Amino acid sequence: MRQQRIDKVQVSLRARGLDAMLITEPHNRRYLSGYTPADHGIQESSGVLLIPKKGRPWLLTDSRFELQAKEEAQGFTVELYRKGLTVLLKTLLPKLAVRRLAFESHYFLHSAVGRLEKMLGKSIELTPLIGLVEGMRAVKSEKEIQLIKQSVLRNEQVFQQVHGTVAPGMSEIDIALALERVMRQQGAERPSFDTIVAFGSNAAKPHAVPSNRVLKKDELVLIDMGLVLEGYCSDMTRTFFCGEPDRMFLDRLRTVRKAQLAAVKVIRAGAVSRDVDQAARQVITDAGYGRCFGHGLGHGVGLAVHETPSLSARNRKQLKAGMIVTIEPGIYFPGWGGIRLENMAVVREDGCELLNEDTTGLDL
C-alpha cells in the first residue's frame, strides 16, 4: 500500500523532470511512510521525508525520534540531523545528485525557504509543488473508507454514552472532559480537534470553547466532536434540547436538517462542490436564515480532520468517487444560540453513502 503511494509520487516527479521532493506536511508524511508523530506546529517538525525520483526514500529527523522513526517508517532510510534539516540537506542532496528539488510550498515557511535557498546555492533549484499528496489522499481506498467508518462509529459510541448522562447542573467543560476521557478509554489516539460543547447562547459561536457555564433546563446543547482511530479522523455535530424543545428550536432545527438532506441528495461523483453547498444554502435562505449560515457546508476528512475537498461557494471542482466529506449546515443567532448538524458521507458514482448511524435528535 505505502509502496504504491511512493511509486505514484516518484512517477509524478519523473513526469515533471524533478529529482526529489521534500514532504513536510505531517499527514502527507504519515500517509507515505507510516511514521506517526504529530508536529508541535509547523515550527517544530518531527521529521521530513525526502522522496527521490527513484529508489529508497528517506526520513530525516532528529535524535529524539530515532527509535520511533526506525520502528514505523518501514522501507525508509532514517537519517538524523544534528544541526537542522538545512545543514543535512546541503550534504545529502549532492550525494543523491539532486538538481531540481520540489517542496510543499503550502506547508513550508517563507523564512525556511529563504534559508534553504541561501544554504543550497544556485546548484539546486527549489520548485514549489502544491497538493500532490493531498490530491492522492482526497480519494480514499476501500480500506481507508473502512478505517474512517470505524472512527465514525467509535465516535458515535462515545457520544451516545455521554449523551445519556447530560443533565442540568453539568458544565460545558464537564461534558467535554467526559467525552475526551471516553474517547481515550475506547482506544482513540486523541480527539481529532478540541471538542466543542456549547449551551444556549454560547452556541452562537460556531467555534465555541467549552466554559464553566452550567446547563439549565430548557437550554439547547451543541456538541461537535471527533476522534482519531488508527490515524483516521471522525467529525460529528449534534444539537439537542435539555427539556422539551420549544417551537423556535424545532423550527430552526428542522430547517438545518432539511438543508443537510438537500445536500445529501445531490452529492455524487461529478457533482460540483459549490452546487452541493448551494443545495443546502438554498433551503436555509428560503427559510429566511441565509445570513445566519456564515461558513461553508463541509470539508474532506481523512488523516486530517479538515482536508480536500471543501464544500463551499468558492470551490468549483467536481467531487470524485471515494472522497469523504462532512455535511454540516449551521445557523447562528447572537444571544439565542446556534444549531449545527454534521454527518459524514462517502462520495459514490451514483450518490453518497452515509457513514453515520446515530440519529440523535435529527428528525424531531
Place this chain on the structure above:
Amino acid sequence: MRQQRIDKVQVSLRARGLDAMLITEPHNRRYLSGYTPADHGIQESSGVLLIPKKGRPWLLTDSRFELQAKEEAQGFTVELYRKGLTVLLKTLLPKLAVRRLAFESHYFLHSAVGRLEKMLGKSIELTPLIGLVEGMRAVKSEKEIQLIKQSVLRNEQVFQQVHGTVAPGMSEIDIALALERVMRQQGAERPSFDTIVAFGSNAAKPHAVPSNRVLKKDELVLIDMGLVLEGYCSDMTRTFFCGEPDRMFLDRLRTVRKAQLAAVKVIRAGAVSRDVDQAARQVITDAGYGRCFGHGLGHGVGLAVHETPSLSARNRKQLKAGMIVTIEPGIYFPGWGGIRLENMAVVREDGCELLNEDTTGLDL
C-alpha cells in the same frame, strides 16, 4: 499593558519605514490583542492582526469567530473576511494607505506569500520581519512571571496528586489521562503539549507517546507534562522508580541532576546560552554519557511552551533578565530507558530563580 505592547510595535514599524504589519503567529496575536483562540495548524488560522504604524489596530477573522473576537480583542476593530484574508487585504490596505507591509515570514506559508504578492500587485511592498514580537515576549514582565509561576505550581499539584496513585498495573495511557483530567479539573485551559508518560525502555524515546504498556514493579517512570493557565504554559519532567531504585538508575539519575544543577549555577543575565548548555553537557560527558544526551538543554516558556531563547550548543546569544527557561538534561539508552529532569527558572541579573517547588525524586 496591551496598549504598551502595540505602541512598541508601532514605534518599531515607524523606525523601519513600514506602514503596517500582519501578525499571523497565534501566540503573538494573543500577546498583542488578548484574543485567545488556538489555530488548527498554520493552514487554519482563526485570525490575523493588522497593526498600522499609527492608530487603532485591526483583527481580521471570519464569521465563526466574530463574537469571541469582539469580546476579547479590546481596542481592536474586528473586520470579517468572507472570501479569505487576501481578498480583504486587497481592499483594506489601500484604504489605510499602506505601501510597505511587514509580515511574519517565520509564520507565513511560502505559498500564501505568493498569493498575497499576486493579489496586491506592485503597489504594495511585502517585507519579511522575523521575531519582532517574539523578542518582546522573550523578556517577561513581573506580572507574566507571576502567571507562569502559577502555571508551574498548578502543574506540580497535578503531578503530585497523580504521582501518589502510580502503581504497578496502570498503563502509560491511564496515567496520562489521569494527569490531563486533573489538569482540567484544576482549571487549566489545556495541557501545554501532549503529556508524556513512559515506562522502562519506552523512556529511551525523548518524545515517547503513551501506550497501553503496563507498569511493572522495578521499572522507571518518566513523566513530562505541562499545562496552560490563563494563557501561560508550564513544563516539567520527573523520572522516578516504581520500587526500590537499582544502582544503575541511581547513578544515571544523579548524573542528570548534577548536570541540571551545574546549569542552574551559571544562568544569569549576560550568560551565553551555549555556555549554559555546555555546563550541563560537560557533567554528562565527564560521566561517560555524552553521546546519550542528543537534545538541547532547554527552551524559553511563556504563552508558547517552546519559545525564545533556546539553551543549546547552537545559540550564541546572551540571556536577559526576565527570560524564563527550562533546564532539562536527559540521557537515553535504547533497550534500557531514559532519564530526564526538567525545572523552570527565571533569569535574573545576578543568577536565576527557580520556579519549581516540587522535589520528587530529584535528590536520591
